Amino acid sequence: MPQPPAPEPDGARPPDDGPAPSPPDDGPPPRPAGEPAIETRGLTKAYRGGRLAVDGLDLAVPRGSIFGFLGPNGCGKTTTIRMLMGLIEASAGSARVLGQPMPAAGRRVLPKVGALIEGPALYGFLSGRDNLRRFDAADPYADPRTRAERVGRALERVGLASAAGKKARAYSLGMKQRLGLAAALLQPRELLVLDEPTNGLDPQGMREIRALIRALAADGTTVFLSSHLLDEIEQVCTHAAVMARGRLITQGTVAALSATVLGSRGHGRLTVTTPDTADAVRILKEHGLTGLEAADDRVTGELPDATAAMGAPGGGAPPDLAELNAALVHAGVRVRGFGTERASLEDVFVQLTGEGFDVAG
Structure with missing residues (x-):
């Protein structure tokens, strides 16, 4: 995860006037809206000794979807995310994000992407509000004249408005996760990439973040998230992909994945309470x-x-x-009760991989 911008001298504040530079307008024109938000072909990452962390990944994330990225610890999910964001280079294959090749088009693509990967990097001695001010000041496309409004809106969206003046070092893990998500939401984003977005949150906080994710998707933002909480993915995601041992096992809508497992059992499972x-x-x-x-x-x-x-x-x-x-x-x-069961994502995972599920890798 990129480190936060270097702090300014005590008492200093980001400038509040002056026009923001215009985003670069070079490069190919935008691709049709029907093109996947994320698409990989044969994406591979090999480390020394030939160990394959990601092996020939073909992934397609539909625009406007809430896409769950699932797999046991060490299966290559975080490595995949790092390649998509241009943090590490692929050994082979290709990746396109928002219709453009990564990492070559990173300067054009990344301003349209909000990301929270492996937890937020924060200044503990600054308040939540001032952390966001510095993140915003590091964005060359952010208009400083509207900084206070953006920061306030982001804090409100993640439920931190009342704690905005508290030092970040006094934040709980869940509050830090919220602040990292707020940083990703300072600007309108076409794509959000979230690694364990509900980590450390209490049940109420998890419900609030789920509602926020749904609202963002309803506004047209594509959300790509990894989580070890299968029930969490099942409640919020429209699509999902399952990885194991560096390879993609399957992908599709959550409903279709569940139907596949039920189909292998017949027409489903009936439950009668009596x-x-x-x-x-x-x-x-x-x-x-x-x-x-x-x-x-x-x-x-x-x-x-x-x-x-x-x-x-x-x-x-x-x-x-x-x-x-x-x-x-x-x-x-x-x-007293009568209905059919839908296979859970845990059922899907066990059916496809033949193994249990561990925390995200």
Whole structure:
């Protein structure tokens, strides 16, 4: 992560007047909006001894998506992010960010990108507000005349307005994460790259950051985030990619990834909540469900596919859920809950990699 700008002498403040320089206008024109916000082809990073941290990565992050980047510790996620941001060079392959090649177009691309990678670098002896003022002053495209407004707006968005005057060294880990995110939001961004954005936050803070991420995506910002919290990714992300051992295993919409796992099990898994578990198991078995399990007041079973359903009542097609519910009620089963389960991202990960999930690498 780039270090913050060098501090000015005590008592000094960034200049408050003078026009901001115009962004460079050289280079190719913007690409169509349909082009991915991030696209890699065969992106590879090899270290001494030939160890591959990232091996032939083909990644496509749709514009306007909230994209979760998943994988166990050491799988190459952070190395990938560093290559995308031009912090390290790739050994092979290519990467395009916002339609332009990286790192060659870094000076044109990075002003449109906000990033929080491996935690924020802050001046502990400065307040949260003054940290943001210095970050803003280091941006050659930031108009100093509107600095106070930008800083105040960023603090408000991450819920730090009331703590803006407190020294950063007194901030909790979660508050520091919020301040780092505020720094990434000082200017309007086309792309946000966030590494563990909810690290150190309490449940309320996590909900607030999730809401902020959704709001940014609704405004057209693409959000690319890595997290070891699978439930967190599942709640906020529209798309996801899974990495293991430096390779991309799969990518797509969260719904499609879950559907893939459910499809491998048939048409999904049905859950019935009832005190009459024995009768429920009998009725569900008659209608072609397999893998039936009963525990306490809960019965689960695999919904059959079309082939398996041939021997079930009405054969040739999976049972209609409304008719299945009606059959349970008609048999005197007291149904208190009825529905199908969607595979979680943890299910997806285990299905695809055959291993558990560890913290982000």
